[in-house]
Amino acid sequence: xxxxxxxxxxxxxxxxxxxxxxxxxxxxxxxxxxxxxxxxxxxxxxxxxxxxxxxxxxxxxxxxxxxxxxxxxxxxxxxxxxxxxxxxxxxxxxxxxxxxxxxxxxxxxxxxxxxxxxxxxxxxxxxxxxxxxxxxxxxxxxxxxxxxxxxxxxxxxxxxxxxxxxxxxxxxxxxxxxxxxxxxxxxxxxxxxxxxxxxxxxxxxxxxxxxxxxxxxxxxxxxxxxxxxxxxxxxxxxxxxxxxxxxxxxxxxxxxxxxxxxxxxxxxxxxxxxxxxxxxxxxxxxxxxxxx
Numbered sequence: 001x002x003x004x005x006x007x008x009x010x011x012x013x014x015x016x017x018x019x020x021x022x023x024x025x026x027x028x029x030x031x032x033x034x035x036x037x038x039x040x041x042x043x044x045x046x047x048x049x050x051x052x053x054x055x056x057x058x059x060x061x062x063x064x065x066x067x068x069x070x071x072x073x074x075x076x077x078x079x080x081x082x083x084x085x086x087x088x089x090x091x092x093x094x095x096x097x098x099x100x101x102x103x104x105x106x107x108x109x110x111x112x113x114x115x116x117x118x119x120x121x122x123x124x125x126x127x128x129x130x131x132x133x134x135x136x137x138x139x140x141x142x143x144x145x146x147x148x149x150x151x152x153x154x155x156x157x158x159x160x161x162x163x164x165x166x167x168x169x170x171x172x173x174x175x176x177x178x179x180x181x182x183x184x185x186x187x188x189x190x191x192x193x194x195x196x197x198x199x200x201x202x203x204x205x206x207x208x209x210x211x212x213x214x215x216x217x218x219x220x221x222x223x224x225x226x227x228x229x230x231x232x233x234x235x236x237x238x239x240x241x242x243x244x245x246x247x248x249x250x251x252x253x254x255x256x257x258x259x260x261x262x263x264x265x266x267x268x269x270x271x272x273x274x275x276x277x278x279x280x281x282x283x284x285x286x287x288x289x290x291x292x
Contacts, residue, residue, distance in 0.1 A: 001025070001138045004044045006067055007057035007085070008035040011111065014118035015057065015084075015143060022142035041070050051078040053136060055109075060087040060236065068095050077103025080132050084109040088240055089158035089165065092127065096157040105132035108157060110164020111143075121145030125152055125167070127159035162244070169241030169255040171211070172234075176258035178215050186224065195219040234262045 001024045005016050008030035016026045027037045029044045038044035045052065052075060056067050064087050071081055081099055083092065087108065096106040106128060113122035122143045126133055133153050144150040154163045185194045199216050202208055222228065238259040245252040269291075280286040 002049055002053070003027070003139055004029070004048050004052065004054040005057065006030075006041065006044070006054065008032070009057070010115055011113075011117065012057035014115070015055075015111075015122065018118050018121070019139060019142045024139065024142060041067070042074055045071075045074045050076060051080070052076075053080045053082065053139070055082040055084055055139070057084050057111075060085050060091070064091065065095075068099070072099055072102055072104065075099075075102075075104050078105075080105035080107060080135060082107045082109055082136065083161075084111045086110075086164065086168075086235065086237060087161050088236075089127075089162040092158040092161055096128075105129065105135075106157060107132050107136060108160040109140075110154075110160045110162075110167070112164065112167060117143075121150060123150045125154045125160045125163035127154055127157050127161065127163075129156070165237045165240050165244070168235075168237035169252070169259075172238045172241075172258040172262070173254040174209070174211055176254075176261050178211060182215070195223050231265045232262050234259060238262070 003019060003024060003026050005012060005019075005026050005028045008016060008028045012028070012030070013035065016028050019026050027044055027047050028035065029038045029041060030036045033039065038047060045054070048054070054071060054075065056064060056071075058064055058067055064083060064085055068081065068083070075081070081095070081104060083095065083106070089108070092106070092108040099106045108127045110125035111117075111122050112125075113120060122145070124140055124144055126136075126140065130153075140151050152163070154160050182194065182198070185191050185197060191197060195216070198212065198219060201212055202216060218225070238255070242252060242256050242259055244250075245256070277286075277288045281288045
């Protein structure tokens with residue numbers, strides 16, 4: 001099968017390689033000419049045989065919208081666009097409507113696997129009409145992990161990215177739990193081999209997971225994480241998950257708390273904690289620490 005792939009960064013570049021290893025033809029485009037097989041989106045489209053399939057792997061929001069808009073002017077009825085980035089599911093509905101008016105199919109694909117995807121495969125959560133999804137089946141089979149699992153047609157347009165969003169929300173909460181446990185173990189005097197405690201959990205415990213394996217990898221590289229600053233960005237999906245929970249009146253206390261914990265990492269001197277300290281001093285005479 002032939003595929004156009006837009007965006008050849010850490011994810012897109014490895015996806016191109018994995019698809020090629022499965023015997024398919026991939027024509028890639030990236031703003032970095034050293035990575036590209038075409039000099040422009042127009043040239044990429046010209047190199048593809050109709051009916052064309054173009055997979056987009058660029059940042060969510062304005063970048064994706066710009067690419068979808070341009071593809072709408074370049075592609076023909078019967079072609080299909082796949083958004084494999086981390087777009088908001090509401091954007092998928094908009095893109096499907098815009099492209100559908102021109103006879104162009106649209107599929108949203110939540111892709112999980114990160115930098116390990118080339119080796120291990122990518123978990124795929126896909127949304128869209130059955131006819132468009134089935135056409136892409138050979139590419140999905142090339143990208144997914146070996147075995148019966150790792151791919152799902154989750155539902156109509158938007159379902160793929162909504163599922164990936166919830167996946168990432170769960171990931172937030174799991175990472176926060178490991179981080180809190182690690183900090184507590186590091187804090188006490190009685191535990192003097194925290195890294196090996198984490199390693200001991202990798203087999204035979206109910207909290208074993210790939211995230212735990214990655215935590216051990218990180219501790220092997222920097223045992224007490226002394227080289228890192230206590231700052232963690234959020235890429236958007238955590239916020240969208242909490243917003244969707246509010247819209248649907250679904251309680252998500254763990255995921256919400258893990259998102260707010262990310263925000264606290266951006267404050268070297270938390271204004272909230274100033275107020276908490278002041279109140280504790282006022283009602284209980286608890287000591288406060290001066291900046292001086």
